[in-house]
Amino acid sequence: MDERTNYYHLTRDEWRSFYRNGIAPLSDTELQQIKGFNDQISLQDVQEIYIPLTHLIHIYMKEYDSLHLSKGLFMQEFAPPAPFIIGVAGSVAVGKSTTARLLQMMLSRTFKRRNVQLITTDGFLYPTDELIKRDILDKKGFPESYDMERLLNFLNAVKNGEDDLKIPKYSHEIYDIIPDEFELITQPDILIVEGINVLQLPANQQIYVSDFFDFSVFVDAEPDLIESWYLERFEALLNLAKDDKTNYYYEYANGPRDAALGFAKKIWQDVNLKNLEQFILPTRSRADVVIHKTNNHTIDEISLRKF
Numbered sequence: 001m002d003e004r005t006n007y008y009h010l011t012r013d014e015w016r017s018f019y020r021n022g023i024a025p026l027s028d029t030e031l032q033q034i035k036g037f038n039d040q041i042s043l044q045d046v047q048e049i050y051i052p053l054t055h056l057i058h059i060y061m062k063e064y065d066s067l068h069l070s071k072g073l074f075m076q077e078f079a080p081p082a083p084f085i086i087g088v089a090g091s092v093a094v095g096k097s098t099t100a101r102l103l104q105m106m107l108s109r110t111f112k113r114r115n116v117q118l119i120t121t122d123g124f125l126y127p128t129d130e131l132i133k134r135d136i137l138d139k140k141g142f143p144e145s146y147d148m149e150r151l152l153n154f155l156n157a158v159k160n161g162e163d164d165l166k167i168p169k170y171s172h173e174i175y176d177i178i179p180d181e182f183e184l185i186t187q188p189d190i191l192i193v194e195g196i197n198v199l200q201l202p203a204n205q206q207i208y209v210s211d212f213f214d215f216s217v218f219v220d221a222e223p224d225l226i227e228s229w230y231l232e233r234f235e236a237l238l239n240l241a242k243d244d245k246t247n248y249y250y251e252y253a254n255g256p257r258d259a260a261l262g263f264a265k266k267i268w269q270d271v272n273l274k275n276l277e278q279f280i281l282p283t284r285s286r287a288d289v290v291i292h293k294t295n296n297h298t299i300d301e302i303s304l305r306k307f
């Protein structure tokens, strides 16, 4: 079956007409706070794309809460509330982090009493030493480069209301897991989990990461465009690395630009594009919503899963 048949395909104009009064648009100051490094998100996107998306997520949340409550009544026992988990998937450099941060901001503003936290699955990559040991350093981002069991255990613990969960931190600057640094997850009401692998089927587990998701978004674009965003981000990272000897990109930043860009193009072709084609794109049809972007990160189509 063609994966597109199970979705409503909505143009930007159709999608934005689903806007309802009730959620105030972000102010410029709030927008500045969430802009990632190198981002140029527009207030128009917030208004036209993210406000309707927040409404849709609210519908899913109400259904989730109601089902949870009814299940408790059926079991004749109190079922403590469990966090609502949202997955954000897509290629390396397609804009997942940006989308996830925007969602976090929108949800926190809209549901003021709910604690909305965000994690990225980078932290579950094996450290470089371990990747070398497993001979998969050139497969960073591929399914085998993540400790999926640890991610699944973490999600299970969050759903079961465990407090003060520690997850490892990844740094793009050192291109590795930061030793002995952790992020603390403290009983969120809503948790956003962002990563290239979140809709994948783990090789050796019976449970999928997405079994823990109550809503999911896939950020999509043509691979040639994503490559250009990857290269732009790479150049921006180089500019940051120029005076920082601890930065993974320091040597490239201070050498000839052509050679550095040639290196980045090769990484895109050999690693990230392969990963996109083999392991990430096949998961698109599992998302509840697909946000499609075109030139300049403009969102031109939203697909909403029918069933």
Ligand SMILES: Nc1ncnc2c1ncn2[C@@H]1O[C@H](COP(=O)(O)OP(=O)(O)O)[C@@H](O)[C@H]1O
Pocket: 036, 037, 038, 039, 040, 041, 042, 090, 091, 092, 093, 094, 095, 096, 097, 098, 099, 229, 230, 232, 233, 296, 297
């Ligand atoms: N809406 C947007 N407008 C402009 N630039 C964007 C937007 N979304 C992402 N970017 C840029 O695209 C690049 C990749 O985005 P990022 O969120 O880091 O991707 P990912 O988390 O998928 O790797 C970054 O340089 C980022 O600044």
Ligand SMILES: CC(C)(COP(=O)(O)O)[C@@H](O)C(=O)NCCC(=O)O
Pocket: 091, 092, 093, 096, 120, 122, 140, 141, 195, 196, 267, 271, 272
């Ligand atoms: C850490 C990643 C696997 C995941 O990236 P993300 O989309 O979260 O930025 C990726 O940024 C990465 O390092 N890929 C390996 C090849 C490379 O781009 O250097």
